[in-house]
Amino acid sequence: MEKIRILLVDDHALVRASLKSLIAEFSGIEVVAEANDGLEALALVAKHKPDVVLTDISMPTLNGLEATRRIVKEHPGTVVVVLSMHTDEKWVQQAMRAGASGYLLKTSPPHELKLALESVAQGQIFLSPAISKQVVDVYLGRASGKDDPLDQLTPRQREILQLIAEGHASKRIAQLLGASVKTVESHRASLMDRLDIHDVAGLVRFAIRHGLVSPEE
Amino acid sequence: MEKIRILLVDDHALVRASLKSLIAEFSGIEVVAEANDGLEALALVAKHKPDVVLTDISMPTLNGLEATRRIVKEHPGTVVVVLSMHTDEKWVQQAMRAGASGYLLKTSPPHELKLALESVAQGQIFLSPAISKQVVDVYLGRASGKDDPLDQLTPRQREILQLIAEGHASKRIAQLLGASVKTVESHRASLMDRLDIHDVAGLVRFAIRHGLVSPEE
DNA sequence: CGACACCCTAGGGTTTTATCCTATCTGCTC
């Protein structure tokens, strides 16, 4: 049987190396590449076509949820497992809405990681038992499926909003995305228009409110 | 030569297992026990007398810093390395003050972990290069030993920082304060200089971190 | 299938802001 091929995505090199080492102990699963952030992840998915992407949520340049949206859309053959420390309903919801096939807590025991990777590789959905309850609640209509204000933005707009909130100027963003400054300015203008927020400070606060970036460094 | 004996402490089982797996690859170092929280760590230190405790900061029952204080006090033969995702001065400071022998970032490359564990086992202090600067600054009296980074700004600077973070342009701030735009720009420049933050987004995140403004509207 | 909406792209030209360097006045400290 073929080995399940994994792409690891986390901006913490030490966490990444540790996970890689742990996964190496699992028979039938191997790490074929590692990415330091969302943009790198996209490139590596295209290059390696892994079976499963295991990603953290908060990352520079392109966060895990946005990366997930893009990956599942552009690469139907690849599924994503989000690895998070948050048990909050909102994160689980956002991850599943972004198209993740699995949501795994960092508090999970190691065998759960193995099980999760194997399950999603077979097309199943895997949720850490600790958070399954919430999803079931929503399924039963007991909890709210509130709409995410980020949904009113296009993927490109969300991406650029995050980069703005991280402190990059349009010029730099253009470099990072390999696009013209003018293009970036267009997206910037349109997202400001949609959100009806017309200053950088407001954008940063909005981005923080909705989990696109963290106030921490 | 004897192997360096490690106690791993982290409430994220997956992180713990991963680190254990990574450390197992290092020759001369072995994990002798794992704890899920601070209290368990104390008990296991007493039981196993490890050479080094590698601990996360945020944990239930007893956080990493408090656990560190107790461990170094009650077990002089054991040293502690704090593993953190925060580069903030305040965390580094608190960790060192608690008696940690090392402060390692999760963004560090794997070999840094090995080096850190070996260094502290020999009685040395290990700091991730990325945060050493801060400690040296404090040593040289260049930075404040105070808890609140806002103290390094003058009242006028804090006032203007808040207005910037609220989304006002220099022009508007000048109006609000009844001063010249040039004056506002001077203060803005000097506060950016002091904080070493040179973009509005960074200022907003800083202001939010320190409670000057809220991300909410 | 064509009309239409929406997205991503990007150029030209203008205006607004930020930045760099400099300078005066005040109050406090050694």
Added chain:
DNA sequence: GAGCAGATAGGATAAAACCCTAGGGTGTCG
């Protein structure tokens, strides 16, 4: 009273944002 830090602000220059316009691609809906 010399020195220093804070508050004030001007001039010149560089950078960034803003306004307007527009083509190519994709998808949807009568």
